[in-house]
Amino acid sequence: MKKYDVIVAGGGFAGTAAALAAARQGASVLIVDKSNCLGGAAVNCLVNPFMCYWTTASGKKLMLSRGIFEEICNELEKRNAMKSTLFLEEELKLILNRMVQKENISLLFHTYIYDVKTENGSVKSLLAANKSGKTELCADYFIDATGDADIAFLAGCPCRLGRDEDELCQPMTLCFRVANVDVEAFDKTSSLVNELYKKYKAEGKFRNPREDLLIFHTPVKGILHFNTTRIVKKNPVNAEDVTAAEIEAREQIYEVYDFLKNHADGFENSTLIMTAPEIGVRESRMIKGEYILTGKDLVDCKKFDDAIAAGNYDIDIHNPEGSGTSHYYFPQGQYYTIPYRSLLPKNADNLLVAGRCISSDHEAQASYRIMPIVCCIGEAAGTAAGIAKADGALLKQLDIKKLQTTLKNNNAFIG
Numbered sequence: 093m094k095k096y097d098v099i100v101a102g103g104g105f106a107g108t109a110a111a112l113a114a115a116r117q118g119a120s121v122l123i124v125d126k127s128n129c130l131g132g133a134a135v136n137c138l139v140n141p142f143m144c145y146w147t148t149a150s151g152k153k154l155m156l157s158r159g160i161f162e163e164i165c166n167e168l169e170k171r172n173a174m175k176s177t178l179f180l181e182e183e184l185k186l187i188l189n190r191m192v193q194k195e196n197i198s199l200l201f202h203t204y205i206y207d208v209k210t211e212n213g214s215v216k217s218l219l220a221a222n223k224s225g226k227t228e229l230c231a232d233y234f235i236d237a238t239g240d241a242d243i244a245f246l247a248g249c250p251c252r253l254g255r256d257e258d259e260l261c262q263p264m265t266l267c268f269r270v271a272n273v274d275v276e277a278f279d280k281t282s283s284l285v286n287e288l289y290k291k292y293k294a295e296g297k298f299r300n301p302r303e304d305l306l307i308f309h310t311p312v313k314g315i316l317h318f319n320t321t322r323i324v325k326k327n328p329v330n331a332e333d334v335t336a337a338e339i340e341a342r343e344q345i346y347e348v349y350d351f352l353k354n355h356a357d358g359f360e361n362s363t364l365i366m367t368a369p370e371i372g373v374r375e376s377r378m379i380k381g382e383y384i385l386t387g388k389d390l391v392d393c394k395k396f397d398d399a400i401a402a403g404n405y406d407i408d409i410h411n412p413e414g415s416g417t418s419h420y421y422f423p424q425g426q427y428y429t430i431p432y433r434s435l436l437p438k439n440a441d442n443l444l445v446a447g448r449c450i451s452s453d454h455e456a457q458a459s460y461r462i463m464p465i466v467c468c469i470g471e472a473a474g475t476a477a478g479i480a481k482a483d484g485a486l487l488k489q490l491d492i493k494k495l496q497t498t499l500k501n502n503n504a505f506i507g
């Protein structure tokens with residue numbers, strides 16, 4: 093049985109960046125993903141665009157997410173696949189495949205990790221199933237980039253879910269696209285359409301609890317992107333709840349689409365061309381790691397000694413119970429940092445967690461969960477695992493200065 097230096101579970105932005113960073117430190121790396129491509133929520137859940145990853149300091153634009161994230165953006169731009177922060181996900185899939193192939197990273201798609209073997213406080217292997225049957229995947233170090241902290245949970249590391257008071261998570265959303273829209277005509281009257289939506293909603297004509305229609309342009313002429321369905325009070329790591337969520341969200345999609353077709357200018361000849369392959373999960377299980385990053389840390393713009401990434405996207409909480417979305421916007425020029433300790437689970441000394449499931453509370457997660465920031469968290473996790481492998485070090489005793497210097501040398505921004 094082949095043993096890797098590092099196995100990355102999940103190939104979203106966090107996992108792909110982690111794998112690239114570990115490989116660039118000289119590690120042999122495998123990425124395992126249950127889907128058929130890299131990109132995670134960006135491609136499986138049609139999440140678009142990249143949310144804000146810069147601020148203005150001393151009159152200059154300061155990019156807070158750089159490193160591998162910037163490389164990916166540059167590749168998208170080279171292929172004419174990025175317009176402002178909107179991107180073409182089909183191009184992203186190809187770019188990420190090529191980037192990992194260039195670093196000789198092994199890939200295993202269509203492979204679901206269902207269990208973990210542990211020994212004396214370390215993860216020994218991942219147990220996965222695919223068309224070849226059951227397989228055991230061994231490595232010295234593991235990075236959990238599953239979004240749901242599946243590996244940490246299966247390894248018995250303490251985890252938490254959603255809000256402290258009731259474990260409710262932010263709503264799930266099934267995104268969709270409508271083509272053949274006269275976008276110019278729609279834009280002229282979209283605010284009136286939103287007013288009508290709100291009126292109908294107040295009259296009880298919509299099952300969707302979302303307060304308004306959240307619609308984005310795309311780089312493709314005549315196609316609009318919808319982040320508009322809202323499924324509340326369901327647990328994203330409960331199989332029955334997720335199934336019910338998918339069914340309810342599809343009803344909500346047709347409800348919104350039929351409404352627009354009947355009432356919105358520009359939708360007369362439109363077609364609902366696609367729904368995302370799977371419902372998007374904003375928030376689910378998170379580890380209770382060596383440090384639990386809090387919303388207060390973010391509001392205080394805390395600069396940690398062991399900072400490995402930075403961000404300033406607003407604390408954007410879609411109401412876990414129904415209508416409404418709350419925001420805390422960071423002052424211009426300000427940003428928070430994310431400590432390395434929030435990537436370290438308890439009870440597993442060769443495991444790091446990267447992406448939207450690091451150790452934090454509900455409020456902090458509402459900000460750092462965006463794609464640019466999780467990409468940088470992934471880069472830090474992969475760099476750390478690569479350094480640990482090269483130095484024969486334990487992740488908890490890693491030379492933080494070396495990690496930070498390596499990240500900075502690789503163009504990451506850590507504050």
Ligand SMILES: Cc1cc2nc3c(=O)[nH]c(=O)nc-3n(C[C@H](O)[C@H](O)[C@H](O)COP(=O)(O)OP(=O)(O)OC[C@H]3O[C@@H](n4cnc5c(N)ncnc54)[C@H](O)[C@@H]3O)c2cc1C
Nearest residue numbers: 102104105106126132133143205239372373447448462463
């Ligand atoms: C509806 C919605 C709208 C959003 N809007 C925006 C936005 O506009 N802009 C923005 O920047 N961010 C947005 N976000 C947030 C952002 O998309 C995610 O938080 C981010 O992409 C998470 O990245 P990740 O790498 O941590 O996890 P993911 O992208 O979820 O990647 C996890 C990967 O692990 C794989 N996986 C999971 N479990 C297993 C398993 N057991 N075995 C094998 N493989 C597994 C999955 O297939 C997936 O590829 C949104 C999220 C949602 C849901």
